[in-house]
Amino acid sequence: MTLNPADTAFADKLKSVLPDDTISAAGPSYLEEPRGRYISEAGVLARPRSTEEVATLIRMAGEARVGVIPYGGGTGLVAGQVAAGETPRLILSLERMNRVRDILPDENVLVAEAGVILADVQAAAEKADRLFPLSLAAQGSARIGGNLATNAGGTGVLRYGNTRDLCLGLEAVLPDGQIWHGLTRLRKNNTGYDLRHLLIGAEGTLGVITAAALKLFARPAVRGTALFVVRDARAALDLLNLARAQMGEMISAFELLDGQGFDFLSETMPEVRQPFDTPPRWSVLIELGLSDGMNAQDALERLFVAASEAGYATDGLIAQSEAQGDDFWNIRENLPEANRRIGSISSHDISVPLGAIPEFIAQGGARLAELGDWRINCFGHVGDGNLHYNVFPQKGRTRADHENQREAIKVCVHDLVHELGGSVSAEHGIGRLKVDDLEKYGDPAKLSALRAIKGALDPKGIMNPGAVLRELS
Incomplete structure (x- = not known):
């Protein structure tokens, strides 16, 4: 329309x-x-x-x-x-709607307006001796309303879930101008359709989130961080299963790092301190959050010994201080900026079933090689199956040199993801960039339901037209 x-x-x-x-x-x-x-x-x-x-x-x-x-x-x-x-x-x-309206430590709840910057939500929780675990590279400028609208993921999903899992209630304005007063702090509330989950991840196409009641958690008393060198992606998954067997839900993050990312950091951000003289082909960044009285270094050392004996890990570094742990995380958090400076031809935020990760990495590289000679940086939240799989030109060339191949690269990657039962949008959403992909790979029944919901709540089509679903003429 x-x-x-x-x-x-x-x-x-x-x-x-x-x-x-x-x-x-x-x-x-x-x-x-x-x-x-x-x-x-x-x-x-x-x-x-x-x-x-x-x-x-x-x-x-x-x-x-x-x-x-x-x-x-x-x-x-x-x-x-x-x-x-x-x-x-x-x-x-x-x-301008950037107030933290309330903090209730006894309930583990923080109520924030949609314009509060994510880092400020984290700081407010910390001031109350609590943790808001959503963490991502853009947390210094991303706002909590946008995080909810896109159901943002980040590094803590393995332990705490996506943004959807961190929200108890919402206040929102619906497309007809009505205010929905759904800012409940209840943990159980089975009273009909859950509008909260309908609006979270809808990317502003069904209304505008104006405030949220967010879940807080006890702050881990002890933090442990390590970088383990692994043979390949299969070994990384084996290491994850071993870590879960030894430490259960105490694993806060489990990130796969590609040696190409270390090279990009050396090329574009030499000031970032790197722990290895020669970057390994594959490594895993592990963070533990433990209770008081537990020893994180001992736990990580036991994990490394068991992983080495099983052939999963070939080398490793265990942070000896908070500062060294921060240095390890600094590598992971600067990878997106290094990627940006190199300039990707095509970037992909994908997820596949955990067991399909090794096959995806092997087949992805082989299929792309048929299209040309690339540098691939594959990294991300392997603990929840979400990889950032980005394709770059070789040194001496720019993404502009390959603009005519961008679509073919994207199709190659996304076709493989679909074949393996994955998703072409793991945590970034559909926006306008992936509307065609949603139509191509989406289940027909789901697409029909999405259009029916959009038509019912926003019959005039005014809310974020062209995002998620194609704008009708």
């Missing part, structure tokens, strides 16, 4: 009912996603300070049939926060 532009007349109408400085022209930072592949032509920017103001904006957008792009921290990598085409949209930024 055809939507109207967010033009000067619409902006003036908004200005007449909203506080001064709420409405303005959208600057460049609101019109481009981090990888620079999607750029909006123009837009009207709204920066409300309250849920009631959000409701007014959505209601007026519906009356004028103007598309609304909910905007968090702008860190999304699938263009969910950037309008497609030349029709100006209303960009609704939650940046």
Whole structure:
């Protein structure tokens, strides 16, 4: 269906009912996603300070049939926060709704508005001697509303789950302008369809999340960090199973690192301290979070001995201090920036069943070799099956030299993922970048249900048009 532009007349109408400085022209930072592949032509920017103001904006957008792009921290990598085409949209930024409304340590609950930066949620929890375990590279600028809208993953999923699993209740504005007061702190609440889980992961296509009740956890008293060198991805999975057998749910993170990533760090960020003189082909970053009185180094040493005897690990480093543990994590957290500086031809956020990871890595490299000569950096949250599988040009060339091969590379990778029963979007969402992929690989019954839900809740099609589902003309 055809939507109207967010033009000067619409902006003036908004200005007449909203506080001064709420409405303005959208600057460049609101019109481009981090990888620079999607750029909006123009837009009207709204920066409300309250849920009631959000409701007014959505209601007026519906009356004028103007598309609304909910905007968090702008860190999304699938263009969910950037309008497609030349029709100006209303960009609704939650940046001013940035209060932590309440912290209830006895309940292990923190209530935050959608515009609170993830790192500030973590800091508020820490101040109350609690842990909010969602952790990802963009946590210094990503906002909790966007994390919920995309069901963000990160490094702690193995132990704590995705963002969906960290949320008890939501406050949100629905496409007709109604405020849903669902900010419950209940752990059990079976009263009909769960709108919370419908809105989480919907990428702003079914409404705007304005606040959330988030789960907190006891802070692990003891932290242990290690880097184990493994023979291959199969050995990494064997090591994970061994670690689980020895330590159960005390494993906070289990990250697979590709030697190509170490090389990229040396090439683009030589200031990042590296632990190996010669980077191994494959290694695993392990973090433990233990109870008081337990010894993390002893636990990791026992794990290494058992892994070595079983042939899973060939070398290893166990952090002797918090600072050294931070150095290990600094490698993992800088990999996305090193990738960005190299410039990938095609980046893939995929997941496959754990047992299929070795086959995916072996077949992926072989199939891509038929298309050309590449550098592949495969790393990520192997404990939950989520890999970041990115394809780069050889030294001396740039991604622009291979732009005509980008689609073929993506299809090659995603076809293999689908064959192995995986997902072409593990934690970044669909946005606008993967709408075609959802249509190609998605189950027909699921797609039919998604369209029915969208049509029922947002019959005018104003909410984030073109994201997740194709905009109908």
